[in-house]
């Protein structure tokens with residue numbers, strides 16, 4: 001497989017773009033490979049500038065749940081583009097998408113559109129603070145909520161640690177209001193809430209962790225989080241940027257039957273265009289300007305191109321049987337990869353996770369239930385596996401701490417080929 005053109009473009013890109021990419025993980029740094037510069041995509045396949053074809057399990061990190069360039073989505077975008085791409089004024093399209101989201105997601109009575117998942121979480125947190133008149137935020141170790149200053153904080157050791165920013169450029173003063181506790185550890189959460197619950201505006205969480213590999217909530221965990229937050233008037237924010245419209249039409253909150261106060265979305269609701277949204281109880285959402293005092297705005301928010309792509313994507317997702325198909329394909333892929341590892345004799349060194357169309361193989365023999373167990377993974381072994389897979393035309397996430405996304409466009413043949421590639425790759429890295 002030649003990647004000469006990608007290699008040359010990467011060198012060129014590095015002259016003009018920091019690190020050659022516009023989002024760090026795209027640089028393939030953690031797997032020590034050359035990032036593929038993509039020329040086109042269709043369905044479950046992508047092609048790079050060297051003409052190599054790949055079965056894509058990144059799917060733009062989640063948005064392409066229908067596969068790439070779905071004809072109906074493409075047509076909707078084309079038709080809208082002819083009518084103008086941004087007006088800076090309200091449109092009927094925004095009303096339509098908002099109503100669809102409200103109808104689909106149990107915890108959302110009103111919703112505001114933004115341009116990314118990061119903007120959604122940033123705005124939801126500001127709203128939670130404005131509404132509760134409290135400053136502190138609890139997040140879970142290893143959950144990613146975009147690059148919001150106060151959320152780029154991870155825990156140090158100990159039961160609960162006051163925030164220390166993980167990136168330079170974030171004043172400690174900003175991060176000190178963020179408290180991080182381990183996921184799936186209800187006692188750690190309870191301890192913080194018992195101590196300073198009256199100062200806490202919100203608990204923000206990915207209901208299923210999908211940014212540290214894939215980590216599921218243990219039985220009763222989400223229920224208890226809901227109970228503890230409700231008791232103290234702490235708003236519960238579900239960051240459903242990945243799980244929303246993926247685990248079920250109403251996201252993780254429908255899937256697990258837990259209703260948060262606020263929810264954040266992105267990815268799928270933009271059908272591949274830049275979109276985010278946050279929504280929740282009307283009483284809380286009405287605290288936003290111009291109705292209420294909490295300021296939030298955006299020149300391109302509710303952009304008509306993004307709205308039509310989102311509306312069309314949700315319309316297709318809502319068709320009967322879509323989620324069953326997604327589940328079957330996700331399961332087939334995940335189980336196939338597991339049996340490939342068994343055949344290659346490496347399964348005992350791995351931990352396999354699958355939920356609906358999401359899956360992940362951790363290169364650890366530990367049972368992964370939180371960030372610290374995920375962190376026991378052998379990232380070098382993952383990198384070796386990744387390289388073997390991409391050589392065989394299977395494009396996985398270029399990091400151990402991400403998930404594989406299966407779309408409705410993945411065919412039986414794609415999945416079988418990928419499983420075959422996995423078996424060969426596991427055998428190759430074993431030697």
Ligand code: PLP
Pocket residue numbers: 061116117118119121144145146147206211239240241242266267276
């Ligand atoms: N929240 C979650 C759960 C995410 O996975 C991401 C991005 O991957 C974000 C927030 C940030 O979204 P964006 O990259 O659109 O800013």
